Amino acid sequence: MSLTPSSLVPIFLLVLVFIFPLIGIAKESSLGEILRSHGLPTGLFPQSVKSFKLDQMGRLEVHLDRPCLAQYETTVFFDTVVKANLSFGQLKVLEGMSREELFLWLPVKDIIVTDPKSSVIVIDIGYAFKRLSFSRFDEPRICRSHHGTFFSLSF
Template sequence: MTMSLTPRSVVLIFFLALVFILPLIGTAEEGSSSHLEEVLRNHGLPAGLFPQSVKSFKLDRMGHLEVHLDRPCLAQYETAVFFDTIIKANLSFGQLKVLEGMSREELFLWLPVKDIIVTDQTSGLIIIDIGFALKRLSFSRFDEPRACRSHHGLGFRMDGRKGIGFGYGGGHSDQR
């Protein structure tokens, strides 16, 4: 018995594939930073991980988070933290993994933040992975989003690179 596909069966297969695949690739676009704070809290993370200048964010069903800011900026937590215009990460409960677009100042160097993890909700600690070291900070330092000031005057730009240059007054103009 040979089986051949009729135009009707091709349409049926296409329709079924569409029904099962579309929900996997859908995204939820949220417009406000207060909604992002709620999403972070619901995932066991502090609400203030991103600055006040969040313009919008996207979170798809696979947990890919993309946060858009008004402009690149610096916020003061324990140390200065640089946020690029777009920050990307994989969001799961208690974790922001494979972060791009965020760097932290450590001993006069700007190091990319790779992961942010809350391993135990009761410990009151959050772990910031900057590659060669893990920083354990109080969860309460990130309760509220911080004001973010312009990064002008700093001589570096992220431009999606994993490791970046350093120095002040480098003369780069912001093309964004």
């Protein structure tokens, strides 16, 4: 059987039917797009994200290259794996993220957008709530090595 230009057209169309949906899935599956579609800023996690999983129950698991520190309003520590329950405007029951407050490292428990129109994000560190501008989290930050940092995050 020889392939002629007219016989290639159906094959080409068949390939397009299968390839274009896959391109759309890959594009929508970036962590930034997932966060944005859930009403959260795209820069909540640093640039060193290696991969992530989001299950049907909304359980998000983000894998980083290594534990690291990123500078937002204060310094934030990211463990190698950060887990949270993702729903619209919320990352709840966070594990693997801590924030420096007055020389103490406190675990970040929740990140919530209470009113999307206000452009304010609320960070629950257990003892206090920090209200920060959405714009502080527009872009993923560079995450530097935490080696040499003198603290323990065993909570």
